[in-house]
Amino acid sequence: MLDRELCENILEMESPWNILKVDKRANQKRIDIWVSTTSARRGVGQWFRRSLSPRMNNDVAIWQHLSFGECRVYIHASLSEDRSVAWLGEKGMPFSRSLSRRVVELFSERLSYRAICSLLDVDLDDIWAIKHALDNGDLQLGDSLSPTHLERKANLKEQTHTQKSSRVPAIEDTIWIQVINNSIDLNVRQLGLKLLLNRVRTQFHHANDDETKMLRVNELRKYFVKHEHFLQYELKQMTH
């Protein structure tokens, strides 16, 4: 049995919310957590029985939340509660708000649905449900994460880079593979980049599929984009 207080800490749960029950099913990598703003045990037994099996009935829903290690986490709560907290979701949605945000962020990174399933340990059907909800405007995550906003943000980023004459090569540029394969003699000055490059090279070498390799390339490029101002020495060697 997992400690309720520990789970409350991990979820960063604050009053009046509390955890009524935590269930780690034997031999399953799954944790079920029942939460409520009502204190303690009043009517809990009946509430549990209502909420245990279906994903959603009239007033109780179950949302998959961000995993704890290798365990999937499912949050059970009444739909009558205020659901503005990150670990609950929208009515009819499979994921908590936090997990939905992560999925949408990964959509914006143009990861494949299969890669997202693998990264977040979620089911493909549920990814489709999120995609469908997004397409139909049924999922509200706030303006900052709406797909149109993300698209605009991506375009704006691209424009800003163009305006600034960014020297970071495009993701498709073969220079990234050359850097990772160590086939160009890149002299790196910055400690963070040295350590990251070492990790990327190792993971790239062990990757079995192109998608995973692209993730590594993207990770390296993102570092250059973020730290471009201080990587002029390295970029000069790459764009020479």
Place this chain on the structure above:
Amino acid sequence: MDATITSGLVSLQTAVDLINRGHCLVIAGDEWLLTQLPPGQWIAGSIPYFMGNEGGVMTKDKLFVHDFSVWADGCTIKSYMVEQLDRVTNDAAEHGFSIIIMPGGSEVLSSYARNAPNYDDIFSKPIVGWVSGSHLQDVDRVSPIVIDGKYREARNNQAVVMHFSLPHNKIALLDIVNLFEQGEGAEIRFPVSGFSAGECLIDGKRQHFSDFLSKNKIDTRLPLVADYCGAMVNVSIKSVDDTMGNVHFYAPVFNDIAYRMALPVNDYVGAFEDGISTSNERWVFSCNCILNYLFMELEGKQTGNITGPITFGEIAYQLLNQTLVYLSIEDY
């Protein structure tokens, strides 16, 4: 410590005054002194060894203070149990830096040492810090601790972290000074990652690492050195158990990394001064390793004008050994 200095050895009373005036501090010192500090915006770890203005010193009467008050507006303090540790990079500011202190010999340190190199964003957000310890004579009976100044409770099983966000015209840069380089001896690979090793591959041939050390009369004060794309990363040898054939380390060896024994450093102080190629005026934090203090006999000696705690492990993104780490704040 006068108002213009942002780090140095101070008396307990000075540290108390700084805290009471609302300064934002990272503190190193003996546990007895640390537990007398008032609540405030500070984190601390136990250690009685320092590099002060007069050189290396062991003292239980003073505290070493790094003062980050100038960045205090963007500061948050968090503690992490082992299960929460991988959130440290999520909690770190997108544009800022983090100072971490972990208790020596703790599970949380072990977890960080083994797993931090694979945390998301670990190398994108500067995280620097050190491992707390105790007087070397007390190692077997005193548990190193860390303290979150808000609660003033000494903990031996948590990491404490100060996360800072910086204005957009400033950037934190993290780097190391490692005087050890790979020697030209055998390449050493370990089949299993961890804090100890039995069998390993020496130039591709299986051999017990302890046998390799004894047969080749290796000076075990020298670390193993790995080349991480130009960054020399040390793993120091803690002890050699000849009867069991095991060698224990102060940081984990990794199964996908190639190591070589370090070249000896004859004049540490001289090499150190040569190694600091740039001005350290913008350094806001630094610490050095207790093994350098011991093996290079730094007591009473100065290493340039570099000061800071002498620690049981250094963190520059990941756990390092026998290395000086420093953080500077530059104009962006």
